[in-house]
Amino acid sequence: MGRGKGDGGRVLLEVKGLRVSVAGNEILKGVDLTIRDGEVHAIMGPNGSGKSTLAQVLAGHPAYSVLAGTATYEGKDLLDMKPEERARAGVFLAFQYPVEIRGITNSYFLRAALNALRRERGEPELDPIDFLQFLEQKLKAIGWDDSMLNRPVNEGFSGGEKKRNEILQLAVLEPRLAILDETDSGLDIDALKTVAETVNKLRGPDRAFLIVTHYQRLLNYITPDVVHVLADGRIVKSGGPELAHELEAKGYDWLRDAAMVS
Amino acid sequence: MTSIEAHVQQPYKYGFVTDIESEVVPAGLNEDVIRLISDKKGEPEWMLDWRLKAYRNWLKMSEPHWPNVKYGPIDYQAISYYAAPKKLPKLDSLDQVDPKLVATFEKLGIPIEEQKRLTGVAVDAVFDSVSVATTFQAELAKYGVIFCPISQAIREHGDLVQKYLSTVVPINDNFFAALNSAVFTDGSFVYVPKGVRCPLELSTYFRINASSTGQFERTLIIADEGSYVSYLEGCSAPMRDEHQLHAAVVELVAHDRATIKYSTIQNWYPGDEEGKGGIYNFVTKRGKCAGANSKISWTQVETGSAITWKYPGCILQGDNSIGEFYSVAVTSHKQQADTGTKMIHLGKNTRSTIVSKGISAGRGQNTYRGLVKIMKGAEGARNYSQCDSMLIGDKCGAHTFPYIDVRNSTAIMEHEASTSKIGEDQIFYLRQRGLSSEDAVSMIVNGFCKEVFKELPMEFAVEATRLLGISLEGSVG
Numbered sequence: 056m057g058r059g060k061g062d063g064g065r066v067l068l069e070v071k072g073l074r075v076s077v078a079g080n081e082i083l084k085g086v087d088l089t090i091r092d093g094e095v096h097a098i099m100g101p102n103g104s105g106k107s108t109l110a111q112v113l114a115g116h117p118a119y120s121v122l123a124g125t126a127t128y129e130g131k132d133l134l135d136m137k138p139e140e141r142a143r144a145g146v147f148l149a150f151q152y153p154v155e156i157r158g159i160t161n162s163y164f165l166r167a168a169l170n171a172l173r174r175e176r177g178e179p180e181l182d183p184i185d186f187l188q189f190l191e192q193k194l195k196a197i198g199w200d201d202s203m204l205n206r207p208v209n210e211g212f213s214g215g216e217k218k219r220n221e222i223l224q225l226a227v228l229e230p231r232l233a234i235l236d237e238t239d240s241g242l243d244i245d246a247l248k249t250v251a252e253t254v255n256k257l258r259g260p261d262r263a264f265l266i267v268t269h270y271q272r273l274l275n276y277i278t279p280d281v282v283h284v285l286a287d288g289r290i291v292k293s294g295g296p297e298l299a300h301e302l303e304a305k306g307y308d309w310l311r312d313a314a315m316v317s
Numbered sequence: 318m319t320s321i322e323a324h325v326q327q328p329y330k331y332g333f334v335t336d337i338e339s340e341v342v343p344a345g346l347n348e349d350v351i352r353l354i355s356d357k358k359g360e361p362e363w364m365l366d367w368r369l370k371a372y373r374n375w376l377k378m379s380e381p382h383w384p385n386v387k388y389g390p391i392d393y394q395a396i397s398y399y400a401a402p403k404k405l406p407k408l409d410s411l412d413q414v415d416p417k418l419v420a421t422f423e424k425l426g427i428p429i430e431e432q433k434r435l436t437g438v439a440v441d442a443v444f445d446s447v448s449v450a451t452t453f454q455a456e457l458a459k460y461g462v463i464f465c466p467i468s469q470a471i472r473e474h475g476d477l478v479q480k481y482l483s484t485v486v487p488i489n490d491n492f493f494a495a496l497n498s499a500v501f502t503d504g505s506f507v508y509v510p511k512g513v514r515c516p517l518e519l520s521t522y523f524r525i526n527a528s529s530t531g532q533f534e535r536t537l538i539i540a541d542e543g544s545y546v547s548y549l550e551g552c553s554a555p556m557r558d559e560h561q562l563h564a565a566v567v568e569l570v571a572h573d574r575a576t577i578k579y580s581t582i583q584n585w586y587p588g589d590e591e592g593k594g595g596i597y598n599f600v601t602k603r604g605k606c607a608g609a610n611s612k613i614s615w616t617q618v619e620t621g622s623a624i625t626w627k628y629p630g631c632i633l634q635g636d637n638s639i640g641e642f643y644s645v646a647v648t649s650h651k652q653q654a655d656t657g658t659k660m661i662h663l664g665k666n667t668r669s670t671i672v673s674k675g676i677s678a679g680r681g682q683n684t685y686r687g688l689v690k691i692m693k694g695a696e697g698a699r700n701y702s703q704c705d706s707m708l709i710g711d712k713c714g715a716h717t718f719p720y721i722d723v724r725n726s727t728a729i730m731e732h733e734a735s736t737s738k739i740g741e742d743q744i745f746y747l748r749q750r751g752l753s754s755e756d757a758v759s760m761i762v763n764g765f766c767k768e769v770f771k772e773l774p775m776e777f778a779v780e781a782t783r784l785l786g787i788s789l790e791g792s793v794g
Contacts, residue, residue, distance in 0.1 A: 114749050117741060138748040147749075154746045157737075158764030164750075167760065171751035207764070224750065 064091035067232055067263050068113075068133070073124035074288075075105075075112050081122065082108040084288035090232070093260040097274055097299060098267045100285035101307040106267045107151060109285070110236040113265075114148035115141050128232070142168075143175035147230030149221035151237040156208040161220065162190065164208045165227050172228060190227065197226050197253045214241035222253050233257075234265045239273040251276030271303040284310050329586055329621075332556030335421045335526050339445065342399040344529060348372065351499055354399050354446075358468045358502070361475060371488040371498030378492045384655035385684040385716055386624050388560070388597065396562060398500045400445040400527035418442075418449050425553060426780075427522045438549075439464055441521040445530060446502035453517055461510040462546075464519050467535050470506035477508055481539055485568040485605045485632070493564040493626075494601040497533045501566065504534035509544040509575075518547050518774055523563075525554035525585075525596070531562040538568070540575035542608065547578040549777055553621070554586040558594045560623060565600045573608030573635065578616070580773050581629075582781055585621035590679070592651030595623025602629035603659075606638035606667075614641035615658065616772040618781045623652060628686065630659030633667035633695075640669040643769040647785060648681025648713070657687035657718075662695040662728075671702040674766050676785075677713035684716040691728040699729045706736045707765050709758075737765075759785070 075083040115138035439453035448466030588595025604613035631640030642658035660669035706715035747757035
């Protein structure tokens with residue numbers, strides 16, 4: 056159903072008829088979605104519509120069971136891959152609730168993650184010194200300082216810092232498909248702008264985004280190519296960036312009613 | 318089975334048995350057995366008397382049952398108290414060590430052959446009841462450092478042994494210490510003279526091989542004024558259906574301005590998933606900071622044993638002396654550990670630090686038990702305690718019993734405690750960044766233990782990190 060900006064681009068992810076349950080409840084009831092290289096898609100929808108479930112299941116969270124449907128990523132069966140295999144193939148999830156890892160510094164963690172990806176690509180691993188240089192370049196590119204690097208992963212971070220840290224990881228790991236799960240929630244306006252600016256810098260022909268959000272405000276700063284509305288486990292409407300504004304003005308109820316009717 | 322559970326069920330890697338001709342004394346304990354052990358060791362009369370005194374004390378004592386562990390009765394008459402390989406090298410000629418013994422230690426990562434020795438580490442290798450090799454003895458002697466099997470020390474440095482033995486752990490200290498005093502066979506003796514910084518790491522590796530035997534080792538380390546020594550012990554045993562008893566006593570004495578750093582990597586066979594077999598590790602370890610400005614630091618990484626019962630402690634007698642205890646205890650499968658420390662502050666401005674990390678997985682039960690006692694004369698004493706527990710899965714348990722006894726109002730005490738749970742969400746987060754589930758568990762656990770691992774000598778920190786990964790293979794649920 057996803058409408059691309061240029062239909063000539065290569066299909067990166069194709070989801071068909073995806074039905075997913077968690078703890079016995081069916082949350083996704085048949086989702087279709089096509090994302091081409093470099094496209095930015097936004098998934099909007101009311102609470103409980105299944106937005107985060109879609110993000111988690113694409114990343115491979117073991118708590119979710121796929122009942123039916125397919126997800127093809129770069130021609131491979133994504134649903135058959137382990138979470139780490141998906142990550143190494145370039146699927147990145149910026150978590151809604153990033154976890155804390157005590158005693159492990161951000162830079163140690165980032166290096167371990169980057170090297171896992173590099174091993175997969177047949178590239179040499181970076182030693183701590185090379186990695187620091189690599190990291191400096193990345194930080195410079197996105198205009199961030201190194202204040203978060205020597206702190207334990209997310210430990211003692213404010214909600215906003217945790218979300219920013221997810222974006223830092225995104226910048227370092229350079230995925231082909233970045234899924235942002237409500238990255239805007241809990242951010243004040245300045246942090247929201249910083250995150251949006253960074254995402255904009257990281258946009259490119261080799262990197263597609265799937266941005267899951269409840270509010271339209273993030274989309275004031277990141278202009279998506281396609282906006283989808285998810286309601287009751289199905290994508291009930293897709294359109295251009297203007298759809299986000301329409302939703303902001305009219306809410307979700309009119310779409311939910313439409314979904315019930317269809 | 319979840320990915321994390323699958324990760325903790327890795328088999329014990331050191332469970333092999335060495336097929337070697339051994340002399341094993343028939344099971345049972347009485348004065349004749351003690352005389353026999355003493356005779357085999359070529360001990361002087363005073364040593365035998367001391368053993369017999371301990372034995373007579375032991376007969377009047379009863380096994381302690383206050384620890385938070387459960388096990389069936391131990392039949393002390395069913396244990397053999399002495400087992401030794403028949404072909405033993407003569408002293409100071411390591412080339413005569415039975416190749417099977419050399420191969421055994423090599424397999425355990427403890428090379429004792431001249432050309433393969435660990436650089437910077439002198440090793441005493443103890444196999445069942447005897448020391449089979451001690452490396453770098455001559456090298457250390459140049460510095461006046463004595464590092465030898467305790468049986469050799471009793472024969473050759475009797476004055477030193479007599480002066481210090483049981484001054485920190487009295488023979489009737491507790492049931493297992495008394496038993497050890499009666500029947501101990503080997504272990505290490507270290508003496509570092511005044512002002513000497515021991516140029517090598519000293520290390521003892523204990524291997525139980527024979528079945529139906531117990532291992533009762535005795536270690537005594539003395540650091541004279543202004544000296545420094547770092548000592549490490551490691552251990553392992555074959556996989557067997559029976560429980561085997563290991564009851565050791567370790568005594569440390571630090572004189573004025575001396576520092577003793579004692580590290581343990583304990584990897585006794587833990588028993589199988591159902592709790593069948595495994596070592597009972599009932600150990601008494603204590604150090605005395607006898608002199609002013611002395612320091613004793615215990616670091617332990619406990620991953621093995623069916624049951625662990627040990628409380629390495631410090632008696633802070635000298636003014637300004639320092640006691641430290643850094644511990645990681647892992648209980649997986651049906652392992653039980655009741656471990657912690659005792660810090661007894663006697664001198665002025667004495668300080669102690671306790672950092673304990675308990676990790677429970679499978680159906681493991683992990684108990685921290687610690688005592689901090691500030692005596693009346695200990696003006697300006699300070700203690701900092703931190704007890705963290707990590708639970709992996711929902712069938713295990715973590716328990717904390719901190720005892721604090723303060724008899725001087727100038728004392729400053731701090732205590733922190735936390736309990737956390739490693740869960741699928743944490744593992745998933747790391748896997749989503751490209752790490753395998755094994756690497757994810759390992760990273761989380763190592764981060765949790767970081768404050769303890771940084772206290773280990775570098776070579777052993779790597780070993781500890783690896784060991785922890787193996788011990789936890791398959792335990793999260």
